[in-house]
Amino acid sequence: MRRLLLVGLFLVGLIWALMSYPGLANRGEYQSIVLDFREDLTDAQIESELSTIAQQYGVIPRPNSIFSKTDHVYILDGNSQLLKTLRQSDLKDYTESIDANYIYQAFAVPNDPGYVKQWNLKSISVETAWDQTKGIGVTVAVIDTGVSQVPDLKKTKFVAGYDFVNDKKDASDDNGHGTHVAGTIAQSTNNNYGVAGIAYEASLMPLKVLSASGGGTIVDIAEAIRFAADKGADVINMSLGGGGDTAILREAIDYAHSKGVVIVAAAGNANTNAASYPARYPTVIAVSATDSSGLKAPYSNFGAGVDISAPGGSKVNGDAGGILQETIDPESGSAFASFQGTSMAAPHVAGVAALIKSVGVKDPDAVAEILKRSAHAIPDDTLNHFGAGLLNAGEAVKLAQRENLDVKDFLRWLRDNGYFNLKFWFDGGVVALLPKIAMVLGSYLLAWFLRGYLPLASLSLGSGLVLGSSGLFFLRGFYIFDLPQFPFRVLGSSIAELGGAIQGSALLNPIFASVLIPFCLVAFLLGHAQWKWFAIGSTLGVASCLAVSAAIDPGMAWLGTGMAARIFLVINTLLCLGLGYLAAKAAHSGTRTEVL
Amino acid sequence: MITVEGSVQRSGMGAGTWALVTRDGTSYEIHPGAPKDLLQPGARVRVKGEVREDVMTIAMIGPVLEVKSFELLE
Numbered sequence: 278m279r280r281l282l283l284v285g286l287f288l289v290g291l292i293w294a295l296m297s298y299p300g301l302a303n304r305g306e307y308q309s310i311v312l313d314f315r316e317d318l319t320d321a322q323i324e325s326e327l328s329t330i331a332q333q334y335g336v337i338p339r340p341n342s343i344f345s346k347t348d349h350v351y352i353l354d355g356n357s358q359l360l361k362t363l364r365q366s367d368l369k370d371y372t373e374s375i376d377a378n379y380i381y382q383a384f385a386v387p388n389d390p391g392y393v394k395q396w397n398l399k400s401i402s403v404e405t406a407w408d409q410t411k412g413i414g415v416t417v418a419v420i421d422t423g424v425s426q427v428p429d430l431k432k433t434k435f436v437a438g439y440d441f442v443n444d445k446k447d448a449s450d451d452n453g454h455g456t457h458v459a460g461t462i463a464q465s466t467n468n469n470y471g472v473a474g475i476a477y478e479a480s481l482m483p484l485k486v487l488s489a490s491g492g493g494t495i496v497d498i499a500e501a502i503r504f505a506a507d508k509g510a511d512v513i514n515m516s517l518g519g520g521g522d523t524a525i526l527r528e529a530i531d532y533a534h535s536k537g538v539v540i541v542a543a544a545g546n547a548n549t550n551a552a553s554y555p556a557r558y559p560t561v562i563a564v565s566a567t568d569s570s571g572l573k574a575p576y577s578n579f580g581a582g583v584d585i586s587a588p589g590g591s592k593v594n595g596d597a598g599g600i601l602q603e604t605i606d607p608e609s610g611s612a613f614a615s616f617q618g619t620s621m622a623a624p625h626v627a628g629v630a631a632l633i634k635s636v637g638v639k640d641p642d643a644v645a646e647i648l649k650r651s652a653h654a655i656p657d658d659t660l661n662h663f664g665a666g667l668l669n670a671g672e673a674v675k676l677a678q679r680e681n682l683d684v685k686d687f688l689r690w691l692r693d694n695g696y697f698n699l700k701f702w703f704d705g706g707v708v709a710l711l712p713k714i715a716m717v718l719g720s721y722l723l724a725w726f727l728r729g730y731l732p733l734a735s736l737s738l739g740s741g742l743v744l745g746s747s748g749l750f751f752l753r754g755f756y757i758f759d760l761p762q763f764p765f766r767v768l769g770s771s772i773a774e775l776g777g778a779i780q781g782s783a784l785l786n787p788i789f790a791s792v793l794i795p796f797c798l799v800a801f802l803l804g805h806a807q808w809k810w811f812a813i814g815s816t817l818g819v820a821s822c823l824a825v826s827a828a829i830d831p832g833m834a835w836l837g838t839g840m841a842a843r844i845f846l847v848i849n850t851l852l853c854l855g856l857g858y859l860a861a862k863a864a865h866s867g868t869r870t871e872v873l
Numbered sequence: 874m875i876t877v878e879g880s881v882q883r884s885g886m887g888a889g890t891w892a893l894v895t896r897d898g899t900s901y902e903i904h905p906g907a908p909k910d911l912l913q914p915g916a917r918v919r920v921k922g923e924v925r926e927d928v929m930t931i932a933m934i935g936p937v938l939e940v941k942s943f944e945l946l947e
Binding site: 488490495496516517518520521543546547555576 | 885886887888890900902904905925926927928929930931932933934935936937
């Protein structure tokens with residue numbers, strides 16, 4: 278009985294799912310019908326059928342193209358009513374199919390003539406996102422040099438802002454930066470003019486805190502953040518940075534975050550190993566910049582604090598590599614200008630955050646989580662150039678619609694309790710955990726096979742096994758703000774990985790990832806009563822590390838990632854095993870002699 | 874007050890700004906209002922000034938240096 282009930286429930290669920298599936302048939306549009314006549318009909322038979330249709334229904338079927346006649350494919354104008362009638366008529370005996378001629382549409386490509394030059398929008402898959410939302414109902418505050426309503430912002434909605442530099446209500450731009458940033462977020466789109474913006478149905482709140490020279494004080498910035506939070510902004514974009522940690526700014530950011538505002542800021546343009554303030558604050562999403570080929574832009578900050586990357590462009594090879602939006606121009610009033618910087622990257626993320634909010638995700642931590650989880654992850658990002666990866670608008674909106682995600686409480690707890698505070702920062706994405714565990718376990722397994730010769734409980738053997746196989750790998754993603762990170766990378770690397778650790782390369786260096794270092798260690802330490810176990814442990818550890826690398830990811834400097842690297846690693850694994858075995862035997866008999 | 878030695882360069886970030894780049898590659902953003910004679914691309918200079926912790930900018934190329942005095946080198 279119970280089983281029957283379950284089957285019944287399952288069927289009801291299945292039917293409901295099928296019926297609510299928005300298949301093409303339910304939402305497709307068509308104005309014509311396709312007739313595909315049977316291949317064995319003669320031209321004369323088809324002609325007679327066609328004239329019958331013309332007489333009966335008053336529509337004249339025509340070949341779809343010059344190729345259609347040989348394929349016996351004809352189309353005729355008609356709607357669902359005619360389609361139904363035709364399918365029930367004698368015509369079905371003469372045809373292979375009678376179908377609606379659905380109009381297939383590419384993703385909503387806007388008609389803005391400059392859209393073709395916006396490589397940056399294509400690279401974040403914004404068209405897929407536009408299928409679902411264009412940011413309606415969301416307000417984005419642009420804390421910058423002000424925003425002027427240039428022609429390509431005329432159709433964009435604005436809410437009241439403020440000019441904190443000159444203390445007036447009109448927050449027009451006198452620099453050009455803020456208008457450009459606002460354009461990336463919500464440039465008027467599908468208006469047959471200029472270029473496109475990401476969340477072009479969202480409203481902009483212009484807040485001017487930076488003067489015409491492009492600088493401003495943290496007091497104005499903090500006031501603008503509070504203004505935005507109080508006046509209903511959902512997202513804040515700050516394409517600005519510098520200075521240090523100040524209570525006034527930190528408290529303003531915490532206030533806005535507590536009111537549910539997503540805060541996005543540029544990581545900075547000094548090409549240094551930490552995001553600048555205010556991007557560095559834990560509740561601010563710090564954005565690094567990529568160029569048109571998806572590499573880190575040469576100026577972009579990276580490392581500690583960087584949460585995600587987005588197109589910021591690089592004009593090294595000319596203006597086409599920059600980000601194109603309309604902004605003010607001293608001579609003609611307005612002009613389309615190509616800018617570069619993490620300033621340009623941040624509004625991409627702010628725009629996508631607006632899209633996420635417009636489909637109903639309200640909690641700023643959940644929005645940040647969606648942005649990061651939907652980002653296109655970059656493998657082997659040892660220096661954290663990209664944070665969670667490259668921004669992906671399409672995937673972000675999809676993820677946001679799937680369910681209202683709540684951030685794992687554990688992450689929130691970590692952040693609130695100081696692990697992600699302003700001194701330390703931890704890049705969780707840098708360590709591939711499973712291979713590391715396999716390396717450590719593998720090395721212990723090897724030691725266990727040689728247990729007849731080895732003191733398994735020995736501390737020096739254990740440290741050799743760990744250092745040889747995985748190193749203190751959890752340290753690899755550890756940062757102290759404003760200090761070089763390589764000491765942690767070195768400590769977090771096994772002996773075999775040391776070669777690439779300082780430069781931050783994920784490739785193994787053939788000098789280090791070989792039998793060479795274990796051989797030297799054994800040669801020098803085999804005579805020592807305690808250190809010999811360390812030498813043997815690290816030999817077995819390296820063997821395990823090389824074996825796992827050969828199996829999973831044989832990427833090596835000079836040798837590539839293919840068969841050559843794999844063969845090199847396997848040979849050295851075997852050499853290490855042989856060395857470990859011989860050394861263990863020798864050390865064991867040595868110990869016995871000492872004991873005797 | 875700090876003393877920084879380096880070369881004056883025009884930076885292309887944002888709408889453009891002036892940078893002071895030291896030999897080890899650290900860059901400072903020169904705060905607006907610096908003397909015109911200092912702002913010559915390529916000039917080697919020794920600058921005395923103050924880092925403005927209370928200022929944020931669109932260029933974000935490094936600490937904001939308010940120039941108090943400077944001398945041209947060589």
